[in-house]
Amino acid sequence: xxxxxxxxxxxxxxxHTFEYYDFPLFFISKSPNNExxxxxxxxxxxxxxxxxxxxxxxxxxxxxxxxQRISVLNLLNRLLQKQRLHHLYIDSKSEQTSETAKIEMxxxxxxxxxxxxxxxxxxxxxxxxKRNLVRIEHDLIDxxxxxxxxxxxxxxxxxxxxxxxxxxxxxxxxxxxIANDIGGRLIGGKSSSPxxxxxxxxxxxxxGVWLRTEPLEADLFEVPEKSLNNLFGLxxxxxxxxxxxxxxxxxxxxxxxxETIKSVxxxxxxxxxxxxxLKLEATTKLDKINKQVKFDKDSYSKLDIxxxxxxxxxxxxxxxxxxxxxxxxxxTTNNNFRISTTDGxxxxxxxxxxxxxxxxxxxxxxxxxxxxxxxxxxxxVKDYVEDKYSERFILIDFEQPE
Numbered sequence: 001x002x003x004x005x006x007x008x009x010x011x012x013x014x015x016h017t018f019e020y021y022d023f024p025l026f027f028i029s030k031s032p033n034n035e036x037x038x039x040x041x042x043x044x045x046x047x048x049x050x051x052x053x054x055x056x057x058x059x060x061x062x063x064x065x066x067x068q069r070i071s072v073l074n075l076l077n078r079l080l081q082k083q084r085l086h087h088l089y090i091d092s093k094s095e096q097t098s099e100t101a102k103i104e105m106x107x108x109x110x111x112x113x114x115x116x117x118x119x120x121x122x123x124x125x126x127x128x129x130k131r132n133l134v135r136i137e138h139d140l141i142d143x144x145x146x147x148x149x150x151x152x153x154x155x156x157x158x159x160x161x162x163x164x165x166x167x168x169x170x171x172x173x174x175x176x177x178i179a180n181d182i183g184g185r186l187i188g189g190k191s192s193s194p195x196x197x198x199x200x201x202x203x204x205x206x207x208g209v210w211l212r213t214e215p216l217e218a219d220l221f222e223v224p225e226k227s228l229n230n231l232f233g234l235x236x237x238x239x240x241x242x243x244x245x246x247x248x249x250x251x252x253x254x255x256x257x258x259e260t261i262k263s264v265x266x267x268x269x270x271x272x273x274x275x276x277x278l279k280l281e282a283t284t285k286l287d288k289i290n291k292q293v294k295f296d297k298d299s300y301s302k303l304d305i306x307x308x309x310x311x312x313x314x315x316x317x318x319x320x321x322x323x324x325x326x327x328x329x330x331x332t333t334n335n336n337f338r339i340s341t342t343d344g345x346x347x348x349x350x351x352x353x354x355x356x357x358x359x360x361x362x363x364x365x366x367x368x369x370x371x372x373x374x375x376x377x378x379x380x381v382k383d384y385v386e387d388k389y390s391e392r393f394i395l396i397d398f399e400q401p402e
Contacts, residue, residue, distance in 0.1 A: 003100050003103070004088070004100065004101050004103055005098060005099065005100055005101065006094055006098075006099050006100075006101055007098060008031065009090070009101065011031070011032050012029040012030060012031050012032075012037070013029060013030045014027050014028070014029050014128055015028055015029065015030050015036075015128065016028040016062070016066060016126050016128055016129070017126060017127040017128040018072075018123040018125070018126065018127070019041075019127075020127045024039070024041075024127070025040075025041040026039070026040050026041065026072075027039050027128070028057070028062055028065075035056060036056070036057050036058065036059060036061075036062055037054060037055065037056055037057065038053070038054070038055045038057050038061075038075075038079070039052055039053075039054055039088075040052060040053035040054075040076070041053075042087075042115045043115075045089070048091055048092045048093040049089055049090065049091050049092075050089070050090045050092070051087060051088075051089055051115075052087070052088045052089075052090065053076065053085060053086070053087065053088075053106070053115060054085075054086045054087070054088035054103065055079045055084050055085045055086060056084065056252070057075075057079070057252070058248045058249070058252040058253045059245070059248065060248075060249065060253045060255070061075065061252075061253070065123055066123060066126065066133050067133075067135065067136040068122040068123070068133065068134065068135035068136070069135070069136075071120045071121060071122050072117055072120065072121055072122070072123065073116060073117055073119075073120035073121075074120070076116055076117075077116075080106055080111070083105060083107070084252075085105070085106040086103050086104060086105055086106060087103065087104050087105075087106055087110065088101060088102075088103050089101060089102040089103070122135070139284035139285060139286045139287050139289065140222060140225040140226060140229050140284065140285050141225060141228045141229045141232060141282045141283070141284055141285070141291055142225070142282060142283050142284060142285045143212070143213040143224040143225045143227070143228045143282075144212050144213065145200060145210055145211075145212050145282070146210070146211055146212070146228060146280065146281065146282035147208050147209065147210050147211070147280070147281040147282065148167075148168075148171065148208065148209055148211060148278070148279070148280055148281075149208040149209075149278070149279040149280075149281065150164070150167065150208075150271075150276050150277070150278060150279075151276060151277045151279075152274075152275070152276055153275045153276075159276070163270065163274055163276075166270055167267065167270060167271070167278075168197065170263065170266050170267035170270060171197065171267055172195070172196070172197050173263045173266075173267075174231055174260065174263045174264045174267050175195050175197075175213070175224075175227045175228060175231055176194055176195050176227075177257065177259045177260040177262075177263045177264075178227040178230045178231055178234075178256070178260050179194075179195055179223050179224070179226075179227040180257070180259070180260075181230075181254075181255070181256060181257050181260055182221070182223055182226050182227060182230070183223065184257075185254070186221050186223075195213050195214070195223070195224050195227060196213070196214040197211050197212070197213060197214070198211065198212050198213075198214055199211060200212050208281075213228070225285065228282065230255070230256070231264070231280070232280060232282070232291060232293045234256060234260075234264055235264070235268075235278075235280065235293040235294075235295055236293045237249070238268070238295070238299060238302050238303065238305060238306065239293070239294070239295070239299045239302060242305075243305050243308055243309070246305055246306075246309065247309060247312075250309065258310065258313055258384055261306055261309055261310060261384075262310065262384065262387060264306065265303065265306040265307065265310070268295050268303055268306075269303060271295055272300045272303055275297070277294065277295065277296035277297070278294065278295045278296070279292065279293070279294040279295075279296075280292065280293050280294075307385055310384040310385045311384070311385050313384050314381075314382060314383055314384055314385065315380070315381070315382040316379070316380070316381050316382075317379075317380055318377055318378065318379045318380070319377070319378050320375060320376070320377050320378075320396070321375075321376055321377075321378055322373070322374070322375055322376075323339060323341055323346065323372075323373070323374045323375075323376055324341070324371075324372075324373055325339040325340050325341035325342075325346075325371070325372060325374070326339065326340045326341075326369055326370070326371060326372065327339055327366060327367070327368055327369060327370055327371075327372040327374075327398075327400070328340050328345075328368065328369050329368060330366045330368055332358065332359075332366075335349045335350055335355055336348065336349055337349070337350065337366075337395055339372060339374060346376070346393050347393065348376070348392060348393030348394055348395060349393075349394055349395070350394070350395045351377070351394050351395065351396050353396075354395060354396060354397065366400070367400050367401075370400050370401065371400065371401060372398055372399070372400050373398065373399045373400075374395055374397070374398045374399075375395075375396045375397040375398070376393050376394065376395055376396065377393070377394040377396055378391060378392075378393055379391070379392040379393075379394070
């Protein structure tokens with residue numbers, strides 16, 4: 001959040017107000033492109049200039065706040081720790097909507113503890129919607145027994161053994177990746193033990209299998225239940241939500257890691273490529289409410305959402321490094337080389353400039369095998385769509401003993 005214009009603020013719409021005195025002191029606003037922002041009044045600096053806490057928040061954070069699953073101070077501290085909290089200075093006398101408002105990230109050098117509430121609290125009333133806010137409990141899915149149903153295009157209840165094993169393996173990987181996401185948020189690390197799946201029974205009337213998670217011992221943090229809950233949620237999101245909404249869950253909420261997106265994409269891609277449909281069914285632990293999500297031909301095209309998310313996360317960077325090693329081979333026809341170093345062998349191509357110099361200047365020669373000091377450009381590519389990591393080396397310059 002580098003800049004913000006007064007016109008952006010003017011066009012924003014207030015959707016919740018939690019504190020009010022002459023004007024809203026604590027509220028959530030929505031921009032014209034549907035981004036949500038938390039606004040928390042700090043103080044008046046001078047007659048016309050007010051100082052606010054200001055942050056982009058996700059819809060999940062908004063819901064957690066109004067359903068009292070997170071307190072105000074906990075939310076502010078989270079935004080501060082994630083470097084998402086800003087000071088926003090508003091000059092009420094400014095009439096030029098094209099002007100840029102002053103904004104700065106809150107950090108250790110400018111943070112004032114008195115800008116936060118003295119005591120923690122939950123929001124209890126929304127002055128904008130004029131309704132009381134109460135805590136809403138969400139019942140988790142019972143992971144001790146849930147069902148996966150697979151149907152082929154002709155609904156013949158027939159499936160190849162290899163595909164069935166592959167689907168169950170991908171399902172297990174997806175649940176465990178989500179469990180690691182949850183472990184990272186709760187305890188700062190991966191889940192302590194992997195979640196295993198066991199076949200409980202077969203469904204007689206269709207190709208369905210009842211599954212259960214292991215271990216069956218009670219989990220203090222309910223990681224198996226939360227993992228299955230989030231898997232149901234992500235598959236439902238793929239069916240119903242937009243790319244930007246799912247990206248928000250990854251980039252802002254950090255609800256799903258890239259590993260989870262990759263494993264769920266692999267699970268669903270196998271279903272799509274074999275023209276099957278997938279359905280997960282379960283009940284909640286307390287109220288025994290039926291839950292169901294599906295992925296079928298109507299949702300095949302939505303799988304591009306996960307592909308686009310992964311593609312946007314692809315990384316490519318270069319760095320120049322100096323190497324000392326042994327030049328073991330050079331092919332001046334195919335333009336490739338190999339250098340042996342204490343860290344292993346490195347192979348690649350000469351740069352265009354060096355290759356042209358080599359062809360046109362007879363004084364430039366390689367000695368093989370011989371010691372070499374080389375300046376190399378290392379290019380690293382992380383392709384999350386294809387799940388590939390690659391390194392490429394380009395020889396820019398070199399020195400060899402006479």
